[in-house]
Amino acid sequence: MDLEPKHVKYIHIGFGKPYIRSYHIALCPKPTSIYIRRSLCKGYSVEASSISHVFDKVFRGVVYSTPVNIYRYSYRIYHVYIYSDSLWRFIDILIDFSYKLNRYCRSYRCIDHIVSNVLNRCSDLDICIDVVSEWLSYIEGVVRRRIDSGRKALYKRFAKKTTMFIDKLYSVFPDIRNIAVFKVDSIFYSSCVEESINILRKFYRDDQSHRYAENICRGYIAYLFARDSIFAIAPNNLELEYGGNYVMRFKDQYIFIDGYRDTEIYTVFKLINTNTASDMVNRIYWVSILGYDKYTNQIFIHYVPPTLALHSVETCREWLMGLVDSYGFKTIDGYSLVEV
Amino acid sequence: MPRKIYRQGDVLLEQVNWIDSEYLKKYGEFISNRLEIPSENGYSHRIDAETYRYGSSTYIVVEKPATLKHHQHPEILIEPGIYRLRFIRDWLLRESRPFD
Numbered sequence: 082m083d084l085e086p087k088h089v090k091y092i093h094i095g096f097g098k099p100y101i102r103s104y105h106i107a108l109c110p111k112p113t114s115i116y117i118r119r120s121l122c123k124g125y126s127v128e129a130s131s132i133s134h135v136f137d138k139v140f141r142g143v144v145y146s147t148p149v150n151i152y153r154y155s156y157r158i159y160h161v162y163i164y165s166d167s168l169w170r171f172i173d174i175l176i177d178f179s180y181k182l183n184r185y186c187r188s189y190r191c192i193d194h195i196v197s198n199v200l201n202r203c204s205d206l207d208i209c210i211d212v213v214s215e216w217l218s219y220i221e222g223v224v225r226r227r228i229d230s231g232r233k234a235l236y237k238r239f240a241k242k243t244t245m246f247i248d249k250l251y252s253v254f255p256d257i258r259n260i261a262v263f264k265v266d267s268i269f270y271s272s273c274v275e276e277s278i279n280i281l282r283k284f285y286r287d288d289q290s291h292r293y294a295e296n297i298c299r300g301y302i303a304y305l306f307a308r309d310s311i312f313a314i315a316p317n318n319l320e321l322e323y324g325g326n327y328v329m330r331f332k333d334q335y336i337f338i339d340g341y342r343d344t345e346i347y348t349v350f351k352l353i354n355t356n357t358a359s360d361m362v363n364r365i366y367w368v369s370i371l372g373y374d375k376y377t378n379q380i381f382i383h384y385v386p387p388t389l390a391l392h393s394v395e396t397c398r399e400w401l402m403g404l405v406d407s408y409g410f411k412t413i414d415g416y417s418l419v420e421v
Numbered sequence: 422m423p424r425k426i427y428r429q430g431d432v433l434l435e436q437v438n439w440i441d442s443e444y445l446k447k448y449g450e451f452i453s454n455r456l457e458i459p460s461e462n463g464y465s466h467r468i469d470a471e472t473y474r475y476g477s478s479t480y481i482v483v484e485k486p487a488t489l490k491h492h493q494h495p496e497i498l499i500e501p502g503i504y505r506l507r508f509i510r511d512w513l514l515r516e517s518r519p520f521d
Contacts, residue, residue: 286461293513293514297513367513368512374430376495377430377493379462383510383511383512384511384512384513385512400510401509402426402507402510403433403435403507415423416424416425416426416435417426418426418427419425419426419427419428419497420428420429421428421429421496
């Protein structure tokens with residue numbers, strides 16, 4: 082944070098309320114409210130619902146009793162303290178601790194247990210900083226391990242489903258094993274759009290090419306398209322590789338199968354492009370439905386929001402038809418669908 | 422009774438019950454007695470029904486059972502009602518917002 086403590090003498094802490102008002106932490110040259118009212122102090126706000134329970138308890142237990150001024154402004158109660166490096170660092174670390182404790186603990190009992198442990202060991206501010214830091218590094222380690230295990234589980238799921246359905250994919254789309262890749266050289270948005278439009282124009286209408294290109298160039302990501310055959314558009318340095326338990330990969334962008342459905346009208350596969358490293362899925366770039374229409378003998382690929390990454394193929398198809406929202410919730414009640 | 426939604430390829434007809442045909446005829450812009458939507462492969466989806474434009478959407482008024490036809494798809498019998506024309510959507514075709 083670019084704050085200059087040397088010109089500042091007071092820390093104003095505006096206590097908010099969960100879901101009503103955020104917390105406001107500011108550095109001001111005066112203890113009175115005038116600087117806050119005129120927005121002359123440097124500071125930041127923090128969502129009250131994320132920190133208030135822990136922040137209030139620990140802060141009250143350690144320094145709450147000695148403010149030089151208290152005033153009410155903008156639905157907050159401000160407590161003013163004389164600036165000290167220790168106090169400033171304590172507030173900073175306490176906010177971080179409050180955020181992360183909410184992620185670490187799954188019950189209030191756990192939160193209260195850790196908070197009372199912290200308070201029991203806090204005899205003064207400096208010791209308290211050490212105690213909170215100690216808990217913080219422990220919590221961060223546990224949360225990191227949990228996140229990594231979630232990422233590994235996601236990888237396992239995608240790899241397993243890909244292994245399960247890849248033969249079916251090859252039987253419906255035999256040319257997916259050897260697709261054409263159009264490379265986009267430019268790393269700048271406007272020239273990338275121009276380059277992508279020139280490629281897409283060969284396959285799509287102008288307006289459609291334009292829309293695709295605008296969204297393609299917003300990230301450094303490879304996309305698949307399906308017309309007479311399947312092809313890809315990818316940034317220049319992403320080489321295509323096949324193998325293992327994924328459909329294909331462009332460097333660290335792995336494309337997996339996450340679902341399959343076969344009816345008398347169509348066969349569809351849910352494809353997911355992810356950033357994968359060390360058998361962990363770090364990010365989901367896109368989710369799409371690659372299909373074959375049995376009546377028209379045509380192949381198609383449609384993209385759905387990445388928020389549907391864990392939803393079924395059918396939910397993704399319903400999104401394409403506007404029957405569910407980006408989170409998979411029904412937007413239309415009581416309908417009967419007739420498809421051909 | 423549940424609303425009907427028909428899909429033929431990329432074309433969707435969604436039955437709407439919040440508008441009646443009198444209102445549509447009065448305030449909507451009459452386009453044609455036939456709805457014809459060209460496909461990318463040169464054929465088109467066709468249905469004989471009064472077509473109106475209202476707001477940013479296209480509606481058809483089906484007064485007696487009519488058939489939605491396309492050269493490559495099976496026909497669908499559309500029951501009487503008012504239908505809004507929609508298409509299959511695509512996340513990659515969403516309107517892109519400018520960078521912050």
